Amino acid sequence: MSQQIAIVGSGPSGLYVAEALGKLLPDAAIDVIDRLPTPYGLVRGGIAPDHQSTKNVTRQFERTLSRPGTRFLGNVEIGRDLTYDELKAAYDVVVLSIGAAVDRPLGIPGDALPGVYGSAAFVGWYNGHPTHADLAPLLDGTALAVIGNGNVALDVVRVIAKTQAELAASDICVHAGEAMAAANLTDLYIIGRRGPVEASFTSKELGELGDLERCDVIVDPQQLPADVGSHVPEKEVKVKQRNLEILREFASRPLGERAMRLHILFCAAPVAVLGEERVRTLVLERTRLEQGRAVATGERFELPVQTVVSAIGYRTAPFPGVPFDEARGILANDEGLIEPGVYASGWCKHGPRGVVGTNRTDAQGLVQRIVSELDQTPEHAHKFGGAEIDRLLRERGAVVVDFEAWREIDRAEVSRAQGAKPREKFVRVQEMLEAAFALPGDERH
Amino acid sequence: MGHEITILIGTMTGTAELVSDDVRDVLEAAGYRVVIEPMDDLTESIFSRGSTFLICTSTYGQGDVPDNAQAFFSSLQDARPDLSHVQYGLIALGDRTYKATYCGGGRRFDALLSELGATRLGEPLMHDAGSGTLPEDVAVDWVKRWADTWLAREVEVA
Numbered sequence: 001m002s003q004q005i006a007i008v009g010s011g012p013s014g015l016y017v018a019e020a021l022g023k024l025l026p027d028a029a030i031d032v033i034d035r036l037p038t039p040y041g042l043v044r045g046g047i048a049p050d051h052q053s054t055k056n057v058t059r060q061f062e063r064t065l066s067r068p069g070t071r072f073l074g075n076v077e078i079g080r081d082l083t084y085d086e087l088k089a090a091y092d093v094v095v096l097s098i099g100a101a102v103d104r105p106l107g108i109p110g111d112a113l114p115g116v117y118g119s120a121a122f123v124g125w126y127n128g129h130p131t132h133a134d135l136a137p138l139l140d141g142t143a144l145a146v147i148g149n150g151n152v153a154l155d156v157v158r159v160i161a162k163t164q165a166e167l168a169a170s171d172i173c174v175h176a177g178e179a180m181a182a183a184n185l186t187d188l189y190i191i192g193r194r195g196p197v198e199a200s201f202t203s204k205e206l207g208e209l210g211d212l213e214r215c216d217v218i219v220d221p222q223q224l225p226a227d228v229g230s231h232v233p234e235k236e237v238k239v240k241q242r243n244l245e246i247l248r249e250f251a252s253r254p255l256g257e258r259a260m261r262l263h264i265l266f267c268a269a270p271v272a273v274l275g276e277e278r279v280r281t282l283v284l285e286r287t288r289l290e291q292g293r294a295v296a297t298g299e300r301f302e303l304p305v306q307t308v309v310s311a312i313g314y315r316t317a318p319f320p321g322v323p324f325d326e327a328r329g330i331l332a333n334d335e336g337l338i339e340p341g342v343y344a345s346g347w348c349k350h351g352p353r354g355v356v357g358t359n360r361t362d363a364q365g366l367v368q369r370i371v372s373e374l375d376q377t378p379e380h381a382h383k384f385g386g387a388e389i390d391r392l393l394r395e396r397g398a399v400v401v402d403f404e405a406w407r408e409i410d411r412a413e414v415s416r417a418q419g420a421k422p423r424e425k426f427v428r429v430q431e432m433l434e435a436a437f438a439l440p441g442d443e444r445h
Numbered sequence: 446m447g448h449e450i451t452i453l454i455g456t457m458t459g460t461a462e463l464v465s466d467d468v469r470d471v472l473e474a475a476g477y478r479v480v481i482e483p484m485d486d487l488t489e490s491i492f493s494r495g496s497t498f499l500i501c502t503s504t505y506g507q508g509d510v511p512d513n514a515q516a517f518f519s520s521l522q523d524a525r526p527d528l529s530h531v532q533y534g535l536i537a538l539g540d541r542t543y544k545a546t547y548c549g550g551g552r553r554f555d556a557l558l559s560e561l562g563a564t565r566l567g568e569p570l571m572h573d574a575g576s577g578t579l580p581e582d583v584a585v586d587w588v589k590r591w592a593d594t595w596l597a598r599e600v601e602v603a
Contacts, residue, residue: 357457
């Protein structure tokens with residue numbers, strides 16, 4: 001029998017692992033399991049809806065999932081449809097690539113007030129993730145603050161600031177597009193504890209803020225240092241210099257008369273969110289930098305805002321049966337090894353960092369290790385793999401979305417999109433299943 | 446036996462590899478022998494294996510070569526081998542929203558290989574991720590013409 005491998009999670013990390021395993025072990029049977037009926041993880045639910053070219057990476061993932069021997073088992077949740085022990089019993093190798101889907105809390109007074117959202121929830125809402133599609137964030141105020149200095153923070157303000165025309169060729173979900181169009185926001189803030197050099201923006205994303213049709217960008221030139229400083233690793237110097245150039249150019253612009261203003265505030269640490277029924281004020285403390293570290297100054301100031309989105313990182317959701325590293329918010333692992341035969345890959349292994357392609361290099365390294373450890377398994381000892389899992393899923397009446405069924409969902413989303421939109425996502429699992437197993441309407445019951 | 450072409454891949458997300466897979470299929474159908482080499486562990490010695498190369502690379506960050514190509518690129522910069530026996534075609538993947546650094550990874554390879562004496566065959570293919578076309582589709586069309594124009598004659602002579 002061939003090697004039987006399960007990968008849990010069909011985001012970039014899991015699918016790069018599947019790709020690399022498929023290349024090194026052409027005879028292996030690889031099952032890619034996802035709790036959603038739709039594959040691709042953050043490429044579908046995280047990458048901004050107006051960054052369609054970044055989503056083109058799904059073409060490679062399609063090839064990976066179409067490889068003979070590789071299957072997609074969507075709408076299968078470990079803990080609901082199968083147990084972790086059943087996975088281990090059925091497969092020679094189990095790779096967990098479940099990402100980091102939980103927002104790190106702000107951890108300040110008031111952070112649970114209505115009007116405060118984590119970026120996983122907020123981004124999941126406009127990107128149609130079934131878990132967050134019903135978030136209905138409060139956008140009825142005039143000011144919104146995004147806390148965090150990474151690309152996710154930039155995505156959130158950019159998507160909010162764009163006009164409907166600017167989003168016409170995006171795949172922002174219709175419910176979110178309408179809610180944003182109905183909002184009357186005039187002031188957006190991006191807030192970072194540290195300075196512009198410490199921000200982990202990439203230059204392209206930062207530069208895009210300067211091209212918004214209805215939004216002026218406001219940067220205090222006094223917050224921009226003359227140079228990147230000596231604490232920046234050499235590899236990052238160029239991008240930091242470019243970011244400073246972009247910010248200087250923003251700072252040099254005369255104040256415009258656009259309907260919205262985006263204020264980029266550095267060296268401001270959130271201290272509290274104030275309000276009774278909902279967010280009314282964000283309290284911040286000025287920091288100063290010492291070799292790139294933020295040091296509190298005791299000087300506080302307030303921003304009147306009605307919505308706060310925190311984009312300060314993510315934690316992995318604990319996985320039943322797997323030891324959890326509470327401090328780091330990841331699955332406990334040793335260079336990817338969770339226990340013999342079980343591995344972690346991607347954000348659940350090392351925390352949320354890097355771009356889509358970073359996962360490819362990581363996956364290749366992990367797969368080399370998996371293959372060398374798998375080589376020590378004698379051939380006769382291979383397990384039953386997918387056949388056993390299929391039997392369990394059938395017994396339990398699970399509705400499994402395979403790759404062909406996903407393609408039905410995909411086609412249905414593309415065909416119902418209006419205008420220049422590339423697709424109109426289904427945002428509920430039930431809708432996805434109806435599209436996956438489309439029957440003529442009168443035969444559905 | 447047909448002309449041998451070695452495709453060297455620089456990639457972050459795997460797109461350049463996908464493009465190379467499709468390019469290989471077209472070239473093999475046309476009678477060429479094709480070897481694909483991701484740049485990950487390459488050194489200058491790769492250029493002693495033949496004379497015709499296709500560089501297929503994306504761009505990362507500020508117009509840089511992708512991570513898997515960095516060590517190879519620096520080793521060429523340092524060792525400065527004589528590549529006057531090398532001819533190459535170039536498929537550069539980029540995104541025009543990056544403006545000045547568009548297709549920078551491919552441009553860097555182009556400049557370096559030329560500096561080291563190699564000869565580029567024809568104009569490079571530069572693909573814009575935001576163009577609405579898929580790089581593999583464009584590359585397949587491009588490489589047919591490229592091979593017909595620059596390699597067919599040699600095959601006839603050989």
